[in-house]
Amino acid sequence: xxxxxxxxxxxxxxxxxxxxxxxxxxxxxxxxxxxxxxxxxxxxxxxxxxxxxxxxxxxxxxxxxxxxxxxxxxxxxxxxxxxxxxxxxxxxxxxxxxxxxxxxxxxxxxxxxxxxxxxxxxxxxxxxxxxxxxxxxxxxxxxxxxxxxxxxxxxxxxxxxxxxxxxxxxxxxxxxxxxxxxxxxxxxxxxxxxxxxxxxxxxxxxxxxxxxxxxxxxxxxxxxxxxxxxxxxxxxxxxxxxxxxxxxxxxxxxxxxxxxxxxxxxxxxxxxxxxx
Ligand SMILES: Nc1ncnc2c1ncn2[C@@H]1O[C@H](COP(=O)(O)OP(=O)(O)OP(=O)(O)O)[C@@H](O)[C@H]1O
Ligand SMILES: [Mg+2]
Numbered sequence: 080x081x082x083x084x085x086x087x088x089x090x091x092x093x094x095x096x097x098x099x100x101x102x103x104x105x106x107x108x109x110x111x112x113x114x115x116x117x118x119x120x121x122x123x124x125x126x127x128x129x130x131x132x133x134x135x136x137x138x139x140x141x142x143x144x145x146x147x148x149x150x151x152x153x154x155x156x157x158x159x160x161x162x163x164x165x166x167x168x169x170x171x172x173x174x175x176x177x178x179x180x181x182x183x184x185x186x187x188x189x190x191x192x193x194x195x196x197x198x199x200x201x202x203x204x205x206x207x208x209x210x211x212x213x214x215x216x217x218x219x220x221x222x223x224x225x226x227x228x229x230x231x232x233x234x235x236x237x238x239x240x241x242x243x244x245x246x247x248x249x250x251x252x253x254x255x256x257x258x259x260x261x262x263x264x265x266x267x268x269x270x271x272x273x274x275x276x277x278x279x280x281x282x283x284x285x286x287x288x289x290x291x292x293x294x295x296x297x298x299x300x301x302x303x304x305x306x307x308x309x310x311x312x313x314x315x316x317x318x319x320x321x322x323x324x325x326x327x328x329x330x331x332x333x334x335x336x337x338x339x340x341x342x343x344x345x346x347x348x349x350x351x352x353x354x355x
Pocket of ligand 2: 120121122163
């Protein structure tokens with residue numbers, strides 16, 4: 080079960096966002112996608128999840144083409160995602176945010192729930208238990224009945240990942256899961272993501288936090304101006320002079336880049352506090 084991009088292109092009018100990208104993502108590994116702002120990372124996620132159409136090329140999962148499918152059809156193929164800017168159902172409780180995503184698994188037998196109430200009760204209990212287990216995995220069980228929109232920003236990020244996992248996806252796409260998190264929350268996130276690694280799952284993480292990417296990912300794809308610039312292990316990426324010059328700048332610039340990432344984190348933190 081491999082996810083494959085084949086000569087993928089995406090343009091918005093005359094702006095070429097993705098330019099002939101071919102690569103594949105094996106299960107059992109955590110894949111990072113990195114690159115400067117505007118490199119095309121989110122566009123890759125959006126096309127894979129069916130949120131954006133593909134201009135040309137193909138995206139195959141286990142041999143079947145995902146291109147041209149509606150978002151819900153892609154989800155039914157086992158693809159789940161989170162967003163660069165959190166998109167929860169703010170007015171619903173934390174538990175309900177998960178339960179609504181559980182529903183598609185049950186829809187085929189909805190008629191039985193209507194005709195046989197004990198069946199419905201039993202299924203509701205099972206659904207709740209499964210969702211509570213996921214909440215506990217992310218240490219969110221204490222928030223189960225809270226409104227999702229009222230959660231601290233870091234908890235909302237965790238909840239979004241928990242929600243993406245409700246369908247037990249074969250492909251998990253995370254767009255900047257650490258954005259706006261403090262160091263403690265980032266460490267917690269890193270350990271949770273490491274625990275989600277499974278031979279049955281392709282995990283792709285778009286991230287600017289280089290410490291997280293280098294410590295968590297088995298393989299990294301480097302995007303630059305819509306093109307795939309480099310792919311390899313974290314050590315290979317760090318050793319690549321192409322990546323150094325095109326993405327990280329010269330070795331002397333690395334401290335500046337880390338400082339810029341800190342600024343970005345601080346800005347997001349300010350925004351997060353305003354939201355809550
Ligand atoms: N909906 C859209 N309409 C028009 N242009 C878009 C759209 N989404 C992305 N783009 C453009 O496509 C290019 C790639 O954007 P994308 O969001 O994929 O970059 P990114 O690597 O995720 O950047 P960042 O790190 O800032 O999130 C950019 O030039 C961007 O302006
Ligand atoms: Mg992006």
